[in-house]
Amino acid sequence: MPRISLLVLAGILLSFCSCRSDFETTASTGDLTFSKDTVYLDTVFTNLSSSTYALKVYNHSKNDINIPQIKFAKGLNSKYRMSIDGAQGNQGKTFENVTLLAKDSLYIFIETTVESDNTTPAEFLYTDQIEFDSGANLQKVELVTLVQDAVLLYPKRNADGTTETLPIGDEKISGFYLDKNDPLHGNELHFTNKKAYVIYGYAAVPEGETVIFDAGSRVYFHANSGLIVSKNSSINVNGTKSATDKLENEVIFSSDRQQPDFAYIPGQWGTIWLQNGSTNNEIQNLTLKNATVGLLIDGNNGTTTSIKNTQIYNCTHYGIQAKNAMIEGENIVINYTGQASLACTYGGNYKFTHSTFNNNWSSPGQSAVYISNYSAGSIPETKDLTEATFNNCIIYGSYSNELILDKKTESLFNYQFNNCLLKFNNTNNKYTSDPLYQFDSDSLHYNEIILNKDPKFFNPNINNFNIDDTSSAFAKGNSAYLIPLDILGITRTLPPDLGAYQSKPFPK
Structure with missing residues (x-):
């Protein structure tokens, strides 16, 4: 009897899983939320790849949604790369029809390799945006990288x-x-x-x-x-x-x-x-x-x-x-x-x-x-x-x-x-x-x-x-x-303090 019950239970689970594969989604309405409004990729050196940074995207609605497109504002010319829940999309730049289930989230992993001539000369900043959807429902997350030549x-x-x-x-x-x-x-x-x-x-x-x-x-x-x-x-x-x-x-x-x-x-x-x-x-x-x-x-x-x-x-x-x-x-x-x-x-x-x-x-x-x-x-x-x-x-x-x-x-x-x-x-x-x-x-x-x-x-x-x-x-x-100046160039008093630093009040 227990063996029959297990078989019945397995059948129910298989039936449920097979039905779940053809669920219907609704179009994104621009109500996504994000773990960060701006992703700051820390300082990178020109022509060297950065570390990988994570952005989490949330669907707080009760509906399974379809995001028609996720891409960089600079498209295929962007110096950033991303993967979405492990998928690489088109050269890591654009993704079509991304499904996000109700009350669920997805991970976007971002990295970059930038040349100094791609930056803003005054600040050596390279920027772009990740765009979600398009038109009236467009949402954006800013990307900022400091590039050191x-x-x-x-x-x-x-x-x-x-x-x-x-x-x-x-x-x-x-x-x-x-x-x-x-x-x-x-x-x-x-x-x-x-x-x-x-x-x-x-x-x-x-x-x-x-x-x-x-x-x-x-x-x-x-x-x-x-x-x-x-x-x-x-x-x-x-x-x-x-x-x-x-x-x-x-x-x-x-x-x-x-x-x-x-x-x-x-x-x-x-x-x-x-x-x-x-x-x-x-x-x-x-x-x-x-x-x-x-x-x-x-x-x-x-x-x-x-x-x-x-x-x-x-x-x-x-x-x-x-x-x-x-x-x-x-x-x-x-x-x-x-x-x-x-x-x-x-x-x-x-x-x-x-x-x-x-x-x-x-x-x-x-x-x-x-x-x-x-x-x-x-x-x-x-x-x-x-x-x-x-x-x-x-x-x-x-x-x-x-x-x-x-x-x-x-x-x-x-x-x-x-x-x-x-x-x-x-x-x-x-x-x-x-x-x-x-x-x-x-x-x-x-x-x-x-x-x-x-x-x-x-x-x-x-x-x-x-x-x-x-x-x-x-x-x-x-x-x-006595060494007259300490490690910071401050004049030592007499008798001198021990160690490399001349004493001074601690900041409050």
């Missing part, structure tokens, strides 16, 4: 049809050498602020050359892309102070995904790799974000890499990963990295002054500062850590211990922290007898340390590390290590 740099095709690659040890990666005499772009080793640059693959600086970034230049990296500074070559990042929050004079390295949803997503591109043997590297007023490793500094050529007034945020592994390098840093801010904001490994020589190393990564395995004198492996090899000095710095974050000192006895391990605020909780007295962490009694390595006091940053979740006069870092610096 850009220089595209990418691996070229070889004569045999393969894509250009770069040798990295025994491996090859998708990449190319920047050409100072490129027939299309001119000097690719000189990045100006006239247009944005978008890089696909790894762009490498040829041996003996210098890549220069002018103040205000913008470089956007695609996935699995980055910059390699080769042996005996150099990088000069020449940003300057900006007058507004737009960082108009800052040099910015970021992902080519410009939508707000991607603003804080780590690992969208590779790294800036200063290879072993690169020389005379100078970085000033740089903002770098959303990489895998921000700056990978691999060895040195007997010269010091200078890093000043630089911000590095949202990196999957490290903000700065140095391997037996020589670095002098001033007014550096790093936050939100999966392993360490600053990693000085395999020995080297380092000096950081008035810098803020924070790490608000959500997992407990991270740290703000990691220092070692060896290279991890099956048989670790050591190198002398001749100096690791931190003056007037803040080392803080969301984890209990934000400083890790990892020493092998085979080589030198020289470190010193002067007038620094450190977060280091000696939970269960685990480090009470550890000679590396004697903050109160070891004057050779620690002087005037503020331990586990909240610096009261304005908002570390959005990478704002300003402090005010209620901070534990306020006026706790040593004037002997």
Whole structure:
């Protein structure tokens, strides 16, 4: 009996479904409603496809309706493309007789690829409209896209049809050498602020050359892309102070995904790799974000890499990963990295002054500062850590211990922290007898340390590390290590505050 009932039920359902296929619709009366009146597609680069944006269309009536036509106002010439509930229509531009059931909705997915000469010159805007129906029942949804003109740099095709690659040890990666005499772009080793640059693959600086970034230049990296500074070559990042929050004079390295949803997503591109043997590297007023490793500094050529007034945020592994390098840093801010904001490994020589190393990564395995004198492996090899000095710095974050000192006895391990605020909780007295962490009694390595006091940053979740006069870092610096201007170019008072920022009242 149950089996017969199931057969009867199946028959009823089949009968219902077959009847539903020939339902009648009424013509649209122009009473559609939309999830948005205007769809703003975020900034795109000329000739590159945007992300996909969604528009929802509602039929609130009790009738199944037929929309005679859905199309772009510019028709087949539109630079936009759309799909409607998965259907592509005529070239993704026009759709005929679209059915929308009573009390139902449909999705329209929109994207665009625009050339700069299709835009309004004054604002670089490309606009169009999606039109629903026609005549008296016409309804419209506006489309607006900001288009940024850009220089595209990418691996070229070889004569045999393969894509250009770069040798990295025994491996090859998708990449190319920047050409100072490129027939299309001119000097690719000189990045100006006239247009944005978008890089696909790894762009490498040829041996003996210098890549220069002018103040205000913008470089956007695609996935699995980055910059390699080769042996005996150099990088000069020449940003300057900006007058507004737009960082108009800052040099910015970021992902080519410009939508707000991607603003804080780590690992969208590779790294800036200063290879072993690169020389005379100078970085000033740089903002770098959303990489895998921000700056990978691999060895040195007997010269010091200078890093000043630089911000590095949202990196999957490290903000700065140095391997037996020589670095002098001033007014550096790093936050939100999966392993360490600053990693000085395999020995080297380092000096950081008035810098803020924070790490608000959500997992407990991270740290703000990691220092070692060896290279991890099956048989670790050591190198002398001749100096690791931190003056007037803040080392803080969301984890209990934000400083890790990892020493092998085979080589030198020289470190010193002067007038620094450190977060280091000696939970269960685990480090009470550890000679590396004697903050109160070891004057050779620690002087005037503020331990586990909240610096009261304005908002570390959005990478704002300003402090005010209620901070534990306020006026706790040593004037002997003074850098006269902070990261924003504001004059420091005496005694100076710790970290990269001169204190000021928070905005209300």
